[in-house]
Amino acid sequence: MRTALKNSWCIGTMILIVCICCRTQDVLAQTRRVDSLIAALELAKSDSLRVACLCAIAEEYKKFSPDSALFYAKQAEGLAQRMGDIYFTIQLLNLQGHITRDKGAYADAILTYKRALSLCDSAKQVKEKAKLFNNLAIVYSRQGNYPQALDAHFQSLKIKEELGDSLGMTNSLANIGLIYKKQAQYSDALKMYAIALQKFKALNDDVGTAAVLNNIGAIYRIQGNYDSARVYYEASLEVERRIGKKSGIENPPDIATALVNLADVYASQNKLNLARKAAEEAFRLFQRVNDQSGLITATRMLGIIASKEQKSKKAISYLERSIEIAISLGEPEELRESYLALAEVYERTGDFANAFAAYKNYHALYDTLLNLEKAKTVNALKTQFETEKKEKEIVLLKQEKELQALALSREELLRNSFIGISVLALALALTAFRAFRIKQRSEQMLQEKNQVLDNALRTAEEQRKIAQEQRQIAEEANRIKTELLAIAAHDLKNPLQSISGFAELSRENLQSLKAELSSALQARVTLVESFLMRIYSSSQRMGELIKNLLETAVLEANKITLNKDYADLSSLVNLVVSDFEVQAQRKQQRLEVQTGPDCKAQIDTSRIREVIENLITNAIKYSPEGKTIRIRCKRQDSTNAMHAAQPSILIAVQDEGQGLTEDDKGKLFKKFQRLSARPTGGESSTGLGLWICKQIVELHGGRIWAESAGKNMGTTVFVELPAAPVVQSKYSATLQ
Numbered sequence: 058m059r060t061a062l063k064n065s066w067c068i069g070t071m072i073l074i075v076c077i078c079c080r081t082q083d084v085l086a087q088t089r090r091v092d093s094l095i096a097a098l099e100l101a102k103s104d105s106l107r108v109a110c111l112c113a114i115a116e117e118y119k120k121f122s123p124d125s126a127l128f129y130a131k132q133a134e135g136l137a138q139r140m141g142d143i144y145f146t147i148q149l150l151n152l153q154g155h156i157t158r159d160k161g162a163y164a165d166a167i168l169t170y171k172r173a174l175s176l177c178d179s180a181k182q183v184k185e186k187a188k189l190f191n192n193l194a195i196v197y198s199r200q201g202n203y204p205q206a207l208d209a210h211f212q213s214l215k216i217k218e219e220l221g222d223s224l225g226m227t228n229s230l231a232n233i234g235l236i237y238k239k240q241a242q243y244s245d246a247l248k249m250y251a252i253a254l255q256k257f258k259a260l261n262d263d264v265g266t267a268a269v270l271n272n273i274g275a276i277y278r279i280q281g282n283y284d285s286a287r288v289y290y291e292a293s294l295e296v297e298r299r300i301g302k303k304s305g306i307e308n309p310p311d312i313a314t315a316l317v318n319l320a321d322v323y324a325s326q327n328k329l330n331l332a333r334k335a336a337e338e339a340f341r342l343f344q345r346v347n348d349q350s351g352l353i354t355a356t357r358m359l360g361i362i363a364s365k366e367q368k369s370k371k372a373i374s375y376l377e378r379s380i381e382i383a384i385s386l387g388e389p390e391e392l393r394e395s396y397l398a399l400a401e402v403y404e405r406t407g408d409f410a411n412a413f414a415a416y417k418n419y420h421a422l423y424d425t426l427l428n429l430e431k432a433k434t435v436n437a438l439k440t441q442f443e444t445e446k447k448e449k450e451i452v453l454l455k456q457e458k459e460l461q462a463l464a465l466s467r468e469e470l471l472r473n474s475f476i477g478i479s480v481l482a483l484a485l486a487l488t489a490f491r492a493f494r495i496k497q498r499s500e501q502m503l504q505e506k507n508q509v510l511d512n513a514l515r516t517a518e519e520q521r522k523i524a525q526e527q528r529q530i531a532e533e534a535n536r537i538k539t540e541l542l543a544i545a546a547h548d549l550k551n552p553l554q555s556i557s558g559f560a561e562l563s564r565e566n567l568q569s570l571k572a573e574l575s576s577a578l579q580a581r582v583t584l585v586e587s588f589l590m591r592i593y594s595s596s597q598r599m600g601e602l603i604k605n606l607l608e609t610a611v612l613e614a615n616k617i618t619l620n621k622d623y624a625d626l627s628s629l630v631n632l633v634v635s636d637f638e639v640q641a642q643r644k645q646q647r648l649e650v651q652t653g654p655d656c657k658a659q660i661d662t663s664r665i666r667e668v669i670e671n672l673i674t675n676a677i678k679y680s681p682e683g684k685t686i687r688i689r690c691k692r693q694d695s696t697n698a699m700h701a702a703q704p705s706i707l708i709a710v711q712d713e714g715q716g717l718t719e720d721d722k723g724k725l726f727k728k729f730q731r732l733s734a735r736p737t738g739g740e741s742s743t744g745l746g747l748w749i750c751k752q753i754v755e756l757h758g759g760r761i762w763a764e765s766a767g768k769n770m771g772t773t774v775f776v777e778l779p780a781a782p783v784v785q786s787k788y789s790a791t792l793q
Contacts, residue, residue: 313342627652653691
């Protein structure tokens with residue numbers, strides 16, 4: 058068997074040489090890509106473009122020449138540092154860490170990653186910091202330094218939580234579970250995997266879900282809990298098949314791996330038919346993609362299943378094939394497992410010679426692997442020692458540089474202090490001189506400003522006195538004007554009434570004599586009648602003007618007294634409207650009245666009647682012939698601007714006249730204002746009526762306003778007065 062083993066190793070070496078030759082073709086293609094990148098580097102004109110080219114060259118060399126990759130990555134890093142581009146420097150240090158890690162130079166990789174981490178703190182590159190902690194954890198895990206690996210993974214997890222990186226957090230949890238599994242801390246591993254599985258499912262990440270399901274199944278398989286292992290392996294297989302359908306690959310390699318794991322569990326539970334079907338399907342899938350490493354596992358599993366089925370020859374054939382592939386690939390761990398399975402088959406069949414030889418090869422490989430594990434441990438300790446030594450050297454170098462910098466800074470401080478003191482003394486002298494000059498100028502300016510201010514105050518006081526005197530004169534003149542106006546109006550009132558009365562009386566007498574006179578005299582009488590009619594109309598207009606002037610004088614002097622009593626405004630409106638029927642008919646106009654119930658208010662009836670008469674007069678006066686004038690009176694309980702939540706009586710007079718412009722609305726309730734609208738029947742206007750209405754309404758605690766859509770769109774004038782409360786009769790319910 059020893060000779061067979063040596064021959065197998067020779068065959069494996071030959072296969073390796075063939076693989077190297079094939080690999081050489083790939084290297085040549087990669088070399089051509091590197092040459093084109095180097096040509097681009099020579100043509101690059103900016104530092105940022107040179108850094109990008111150097112980085113791309115390093116990435117290409119990383120695939121086949123780590124030393125060259127490291128050389129170009131360091132050149133790029135130096136250029137990025139000179140540019141002051143910290144982010145690019147961190148990326149290049151991370152690349153150097155990957156290269157040294159893949160070379161197995163773990164100490165250098167750790168130092169490189171830590172350098173990048175220190176830059177992340179100063180540049181606030183939190184996301185990159187999380188990646189670097191994850192890379193550190195990978196290096197520590199490869200060293201077998203699991204406590205350090207866990208610490209780095211937890212640091213990465215904490216940062217990802219702060220960033221809200223859900224997928225990154227989930228990957229970190231799965232990585233922590235893997236470290237616990239390697240330490241045989243299975244309960245902690247299962248807790249981490251359970252959390253990661255829930256999060257991967259929430260994120261719809263099938264790849265992560267399948268990997269975690271498979272790892273949970275592996276832990277239960279190690280613990281001998283085959284039922285649970287089978288459940289998780291089957292779930293992992295289902296997800297892998299779903300991934301294959303989504304990606305368009307009918308049977309990806311990960312399905313084959315899941316099938317082998319499932320076949321192992323089925324075999325352990327003696328479900329041999331299921332185990333054989335799973336192993337055969339895995340064998341076919343590995344064979345289809347020419348995965349030789351996978352074929353070792355699938356072939357060995359078929360041999361173990363055949364042995365359990367008492368098919369010894371088939372089992373030996375499968376296991377010998379597994380050993381051949383393992384020898385050709387140079388995989389001692391897989392070879393060791395296959396020899397152990399073969400020895401068990403030979404022992405079961407009673408072929409103790411071959412069983413002994415297989416056991417011997419198994420133990421020889423065990424010793425080899427043990428030596429490799431020891432060498433790995435020694436290398437890990439050596440790496441840790443070198444890392445600590447380099448870290449101490451770096452600390453010492455930093456301290457030495459700090460001391461040198463401190464000495465230089467002390468000398469520079471003394472020199473700068475002397476210069477600074479001198480400059481400060483000179484500055485203080487200049488400042489003191491400048492302050493003295495500024496003070497002198499300020500005092501002079503202050504005196505000038507005080508003089509100007511005194512003059513301005515005296516002038517303002519004089520102007521205030523003049524204005525006060527002028528206001529007193531104006532008020533006195535206004536008072537005298539009002540009194541004179543009242544006296545003049547009062548003195549004119551009686552003569553005008555006499556003129557009006559005699560004119561009306563003369564006209565009536567002439568009409569009674571007209572029938573007794575001849576036709577010639579009747580014509581003259583008619584002419585005299587027209588003159589008397591004009592005298593009567595003019596005296597009436599003059600009387601109206603005098604009345605308004607007297608009322609204006611009373612209102613301005615605040616001498617008006619309201620004789621308030623409760624009155625029904627609906628009845629008052631109907632009464633006033635009936636008085637104007639004849640006047641409206643002269644212009645072929647129609648008056649429409651709409652009144653509501655409960656319209657009682659405490660008012661001076663004569664004054665409010667005057668307001669209503671004025672509004673209807675204006676509506677008739679400014680509306681063309683044949684139009685309709687609408688008068689409404691109703692009680693309303695809605696909130697108004699003047700009396701919150703108090704009921705009110707609303708009177709509205711709407712015409713179809715000439716409407717109001719915006720300018721008219723501003724002048725409507727002022728004294729002696731002329732609007733754009735003109736009376737349509739030649740009537741006159743004093744310009745005082747609406748002002749008087751406003752004063753009367755406001756004395757009643759009400760308000761008056763007008764609304765119009767615009768010129769030739771009509772006008773509606775509203776009067777709102779506080780309503781009297783409605784007295785509820787005890788029989789009201791019965792009456793209703």
